Amino acid sequence: MNPRSYLLESFAVAVKAADPTHIVSSHLPPPPLGRTFVVGAGKASAAMASVVENTWPAVAQLDGLVITRYGHTLPTHKIKVVEAGHPIPDEKGKQAAQEILATVQTLRSEDLLLCLFSGGGSSLLSLPIEGISLHDLQAATQQLLRCGASIQEINIVRKHLSAIQGGRLAAACKAPILALIISDVTGDEATHIASGPCSPDPSTFSDALDVLDRYHLDVPKTVRQILLAGKKRVISETPKPGSPIFNQVENRIIANAHQSLSAAAYYYQKHGINTLILGDTVTGESREIAKSYAALIREIKRYPQTLKPPLALLSGGETTVTLKGSGRGGRNSEFLLSLLIELSALEKVYALACDTDGLDGTENNAGALISPDSLMRANKLGLDPVSFLSNNDAYTFFQQLNDLVITGPTYTNVNDYRAILAL
Template structure:
């Protein structure tokens, strides 16, 4: 999975960090997740303990999108076979399937081909009859991969506002509040289009805390945000939106455009949502592998958020505490965390949240022995780069002034690249947030724990 492992490894701590990253990503594989919770028992489809009689439905339709769309489509075909009548899933890594059209889109910025693919998928939703069973495969990245511009909104405007939001430091909840109100699919829009069919959503979560309304902007979930909320986000971050988006949000705030469907909307009368894998899934796998290797494991949290460079300082401090006092656990230890950090762009460099996290941690940990930290986005794409993240240790930063300059210019990528610290995986076929693995080796002369 990890390219050029030989260059990245070299020490026990670094090798273990890489092994943990691979184990974590593999555990969140969406094909495994679907096969864990979906099965055919006679003429019934069982989804996470809930049973559906297939004979009760005229047809089975598969819809959806996200980074994990290709693997999810393949797994659904293996489970259901020719019981699937038709389907369309949008992803950035299409693959060959027999009964489901796996269509191309782009991430993290929406594209014209994503618009066309989503249009084709929505046509199937519109055609779903009341006696249809619609399986909706949703995963991280779906917000960008399934652009469905609302009436009066162009793709160019969506691209512009998406790029501005991503650069602003806004949280994913805030970003999605805006995107939902510029879309014909997000914020419960797909549920409205597929109603009154029975809809069963199968979700691979990339959202801290598994807020279903945030994952892929909640296409099958009631929306609790409003046009006023969307306008407030833009005001909060000083974003001047394209005129057509400003007009739509203003008209919606004044009641001239219908709000996204809320909890009482009849579109949700026949909908189930099931989370198959989330940010805790890879952490559990890392914990198990660490224990197998004789390291004390600690899952710090699956909910890290905030500025990447600041979160990194906390992780570095924990490593130092483990080495100094044996708290909160004694070395050798593997400490892991998940979640989704953000970067507020101050410079014009190249990088992503995980690369910035890694560089900030490397700056703090310089000179530390037998410590390694890997930080990756589990989809294999960190920010707008083609790398998943980076692996650092106490020797990564030998020139602190240059490292500080790189951080200030948001230019972690070239700095880490020069030091053979970047982790490349290619598209992993999943997306369950970030994964950070901190390996703290035993000290030669440990201090007495207290």
């Protein structure tokens, strides 16, 4: 089989392992005596809601509202689906979040709140805390996304600017809560997935201020004022671990990056290719992580005594990009462009890096591919990879090589999938 086909098929296998169609139904509880209200936020929420509808007993009361990214809707009948802005929140998301919070406050002890959360939920379920406008929340989010902060750091700030995240949705509910969660964060902590609407929040307003200061962010004045008010206890903190609010709450991770990497590893092993999973919690600057991986590949190729080709190195997690240029491209394509430069046309090495949600950053590609002839083809087209990397323009580079991976929405999200194939 062509090495590129191996890479693309392994990515498909990894995505399938996190497909809501295959994983949600086995986690559904029996219906309660009263009403089941379904809420959700994330790129997988509509797909998860569709499974709930198709599985739920017809005689049981069921309705709800989930928020997903534009273009990620699937047909439902009882559960309303709203498309909203991602990664920058918008008015549609705000209005849907308001409706969710208002309805949850009416639930009774005999009802059930069934939550469906996945990656992307932090921006989709955006209901600014009193005193902050949506415009100011958008401006703060834009800065957070561009500064190179980790998703955990970003979500610490988001939770303290939200009226519904950081456990505040659970605090508003009198009914038992089951949250089914597809994890897109390293460590799989529920508090960081969709910014933890039903999860205890161990972070504080002071922690959020520390993030702003660490990255020297010039956020709108109202944002800093709210965080300072919270630090001075003028505003109530988010609910903390140990709070009785969470006595009837279960946050259950039903899919994560490790499951997808394991599925891809099994795929390669079936084809006689040795496999090593480097971890599902890889973080750091995309281009710097690529340099480390390139060094490892060169070592394996030069001294194959321990790890012998054919070998697939697999990893997940979420790298970051500190934007300094004006180009196009997400963290996966930037990782690959840096890897390509570092490998310098090393023979018989191929690689793929893609986001499992099908969207690398804000572009229309999941990621990209490289092969031993990528540099040669780039040179023929007059493309200087170093210049493209300096301008954060990996998308354009791989677009001109016809090496983008475009899948469309996958309706799931367990973060990045990277595979390096050494033959």
